[in-house]
Amino acid sequence: MELNERQTKIIEIVKNNEPITGEKIASTLGFSRATLRPDLSLLTLSELLIAKPKVGYFYNAHRVDPFIIKAIKEKKVEDVMSVPVIVSSNTSIQDTIIKMFLEDVGSVYVTENHSLIGLVSRKDLLKAVMGKMNIEEMPVSMAMTRVPNVVYVLSNDSVEYATKKLLAHEVDSLPVIDNSDGKGSEGLKVTGKFSKTLISRLFLNVIENEI
Amino acid sequence: MELNERQTKIIEIVKNNEPITGEKIASTLGFSRATLRPDLSLLTLSELLIAKPKVGYFYNAHRVDPFIIKAIKEKKVEDVMSVPVIVSSNTSIQDTIIKMFLEDVGSVYVTENHSLIGLVSRKDLLKAVMGKMNIEEMPVSMAMTRVPNVVYVLSNDSVEYATKKLLAHEVDSLPVIDNSDGKGSEGLKVTGKFSKTLISRLFLNVIENEI
Known part of the structure; x- marks a missing residue:
């Protein structure tokens, strides 16, 4: 919504003097109350100002850009995804654990010929170790979810869809698969990671009104 | 914002027929275009409808309740927190790992005389096991962050503050401490858990406009 100069001035005055009556705003600007009526009703209707009877006008600091949610809804997974940590399927369980500590991530994606074949989380690795697996010899493919x-989600899935999928499956992150070439025959090409950390950052952006 | 019956009808018509011209809306309702002008300008100003010149009116499905962010900002940690899993400090590392698997959580809070003394995550436990600790004998207090x-956050901290703290410290969850009695002498009484899972659910609520 585009505001004219007078409307912008009114907002400034209210911001600095709230609560302030219509009469007071008018006298500050040197206009009559009647002249300002259309401006004040526009600013109230658009919820930039809040009018409280017998008190005056307040500035609505919590007004949300009405398109902020639209902007978020239109975001694709590829717009927000992070870089995944990947190991090949013949890496030992021990080396995978070391890699996980070095990179400080909670899950690692396992590939074979650049295609995703599985995922291993701290939970899977803890299970492998507790199950007395020979972690120095055994490949990570023995401990992973296959x-x-x-x-997983596709790189052009929406953030909203990916968030629902992540919550529904109760996992911490989802591998992002690029399907831009439209071919399924070459397997699942991992290009990113969609995680609860990313969602938490987006949440903060939304409530702070900064997209 | 309260809509009258005619305004509600206009929204219904636009929803089902968008884009639709002002003339068409007026003839559907049996009013003149001039009669509807104030309603249409109110609905456009409040961004419930979007007017495109030479095309007509659209329903703004992405319009956000301007108070939704305010509602979220006013939420306290205690309004959204989940139930934490707690072990006492003399529990063995092995029993803690088993408890973590049974409850399917990523971290466990460690208490002594009902006061928080530490936190142990899957990462800490994996480290303990890899470090060849005697996990059957050793208490969890040997593996925890003290x-x-x-x-941690306080139960009456805001969700916004807790989200910032969680992201800043790069952890998956924060113990929630109840400080309602105002006494520090009895230690940290854990009453909940604030996690990225909770934030992800709130995020979904916000973008679906359902608080």
């Missing part, structure tokens, strides 16, 4: 049981 | 190095 495709097709891995839940 | 207070005062544990980052």
Whole structure:
């Protein structure tokens, strides 16, 4: 919504003097109350100002840009995803754990010929170690959750859809698969990671009205 | 914002027929275009309808309740927190790992005389196991992060503040401490858990406009 100069001035006055009556705003600007009526009703209707009877006008600091949610809804996974940590399927469980500590991530994606074949989380690795697996010799593929049981999203899925999927499956992150070439034959090409950390950052952006 | 019956009808018509011209809305309702002018300008100013010149009116499905962000900002940690999993400090590391698997959580809070003394995550436990600790004998207090190095929030902190704290410290969850009695002498009484999962759910609520 575009405001004219007078409307912008009114907002400034209210911001600095709230609560302030219509009469007071008018006298500050040197206009009559009647002249300002259309401006004040526009600013109230658009919820930039809040009018309290017998008190005056307040500035609505919590007014949300009405398009902020639209902007978020239009965001694709590829717009927000982070860089995934990947190991090849013949990496030992021990080396995978070390890599996880070095990179400080909670899950690692396992590939074979650049295609996603599985996912291993701290929980899977803890289970492997507790189950007395020979972690120095055994490959990570013995401890991982294997495709097709891995839940993933596509790079052009919406952030909203990915968030729902992540919550529904109760996982901390989802591998992002690039399907831009439209070919399924070459397997699942991992290009990113969609996580609760990303969502938490987006949440903060939304409530601070900064997209 | 309260709509009258005619305004509600206009919204219904636009929803079902968008884009639709002012003339068409007027003829559907059996009013003149001039009669509807104030309603249409109110609905456009409040951004419930979007007017496109030479095309007509659209319903703004992405319009956000301007108070939704205010509602979220006013939420306290205690309004959204979940139930924490707690072990006492003399529990063995092995029993703690088992408890973590049974409850399917990523971190467990450690208490002594009902006061928080530490926090242990899957990462800490994996480290303990890899470090060849005697996990059957050793108490969890040997593997945990100890207070005062544990980052926590108070039950009456805002959700916004807690989200910032969680992201700043790069942790998955924060213990929630009840400070309602105002006494520090009895230690930190854990009453909840604030996690990225909770934030992700709030995020979904906000973008679906359902608080």
